[in-house]
Amino acid sequence: MNAVEDRPHQEKSAPLIYRLQRWFFAVCIVLGIGAPLALVATSPQYYSTQNGIPVMVAAFSTANPALMQAHFIVGVLTVYLLPVSLLTMAWLAMRRSPWLASTAVLVVFITTFPFAAFSAQDALTYDLVGMGNNPLFATIAQRFNDDGVMSYYNTLFIVGTTCAPALVVIALWRSRAVPLWAAILITFSRFLVFLVYPFAQSFLPGVYIQLLSWTPLFIGSIPAALAMLKGPSKEMLPPGSTSE
Numbered sequence: 001m002n003a004v005e006d007r008p009h010q011e012k013s014a015p016l017i018y019r020l021q022r023w024f025f026a027v028c029i030v031l032g033i034g035a036p037l038a039l040v041a042t043s044p045q046y047y048s049t050q051n052g053i054p055v056m057v058a059a060f061s062t063a064n065p066a067l068m069q070a071h072f073i074v075g076v077l078t079v080y081l082l083p084v085s086l087l088t089m090a091w092l093a094m095r096r097s098p099w100l101a102s103t104a105v106l107v108v109f110i111t112t113f114p115f116a117a118f119s120a121q122d123a124l125t126y127d128l129v130g131m132g133n134n135p136l137f138a139t140i141a142q143r144f145n146d147d148g149v150m151s152y153y154n155t156l157f158i159v160g161t162t163c164a165p166a167l168v169v170i171a172l173w174r175s176r177a178v179p180l181w182a183a184i185l186i187t188f189s190r191f192l193v194f195l196v197y198p199f200a201q202s203f204l205p206g207v208y209i210q211l212l213s214w215t216p217l218f219i220g221s222i223p224a225a226l227a228m229l230k231g232p233s234k235e236m237l238p239p240g241s242t243s244e
Contacts, residue, residue: 022228023229025088025228026225026229028084028085028088029085029089029224029228030218030225031085032081032082032085032221033082033085033214033217033221035074035077035078035081036078036161037211037218039074039078040210040211041207042068042070042071042074043071044060044062044067045060045206046205047205047207048206049201049202049203049204049205049206051206053125053141053142053145054138054142056141057128057129057137057138060125060129061133068126072119072122072123072126075118075122078115078119079119082112083108083109083112083113086104086112086164086165086168087105087108088224089169089172089224090105090108090168092172092177092224092227092228093171093172093174093175093177095175096174096175096177097171097174097175100171101171101175103167104168104170104171108160108168110156111156111157111163111164112164114153115157115160117150117153118153121145124141125141162190162191165186165190165217166186166187166191169182170187172224177223177224178223178227181220182219182220182221182223182224183220184220185219185220186217188216189213189215189217189220190214190217191213192209192212192213193209193213196209196212197209
C-alpha cells in the first residue's frame with residue numbers, strides 16, 4: 001500500500017499539533033476575509049455617497065461610539081488575519097504552482113503588512129474629532145493622508161486588496177485546490193469596486209459597493225479553508241510525487 005492509499009490511516013495517526021495547525025489556518029483563511037467585510041460594515045464614512053478625508057472626519061464626529069469601538073477592534077484583527085489568510089492560501093498552492101505561489105507570497109508580503117497604518121489613521125482621525133470642532137483638525141488629517149509614506153501605503157492597499165487575492169487564487173486554481181467558481185469569485189470580486197464606484201458613488205453609499213466586492217471574496221475563500229482541513233490531495237501533488 002503506497003502513501004497516497006494510506007492517507008486515511010495517516011490522517012488518524014497524525015500528531016494532534018498538526019491537526020490543530022490545519023484547523024487554525026483554515027479558520028484564519030475565512031476570518032481573514034471576513035474581517036475586512038466586518039470592517040467595511042462598521043466604517044461610518046462608507047455610509048455616505050461621498051468619499052475623502054473631510055467625509056471621514058464628518059462621519060467620525062457623529063458616529064456611534066460603540067460602532068467606532070467595534071470598527072477599531074475589527075481593524076486590528078484585519079491587520080493580523082488578512083495577511084495570514086492570503087499567505088495560507090498561497091502556501092496551499094506551493095506544491096503544484098511554486099513560481100506563481102511564490103510570486104503571490106511576495107506581493108502579499110509587500111502590500112498587506114503595512115495595513116496597520118490605516119488602523120492608526122482611523123484612530124488618529126477619531127482622536128482629532130474628539131478634541132472639538134476645529135477646522136485645523138481636518139487639515140491635519142488630510143496632511144497625514146497626503147504624506148509621502150501614506151500615499152505609498154494607499155497605493156499598496158489597492159494592490160494588496162485586488163492583485164494579491166487574484167494571484168493567490170489563480171495559483172490555487174492551477175493547483176486544483178479550489179473549484180473554478182471560487183477562483184472566479186476571488187479574482188474579480190475586488191475589481192468590482194473600481195468598475196462600479198465611478199458610476200454609482202453619486203447615488204449609492206459606498207458601503208454597498210464595498211460589501212458587494214468583499215462578499216464574493218469571502219464565499220470564495222471557503223473552499224480554500226476546506227482544502228486546508230483536508231491537507232494536500234493527490235491532485236495537488238506534483239506528478240510522480242506522493243504525500244508525506
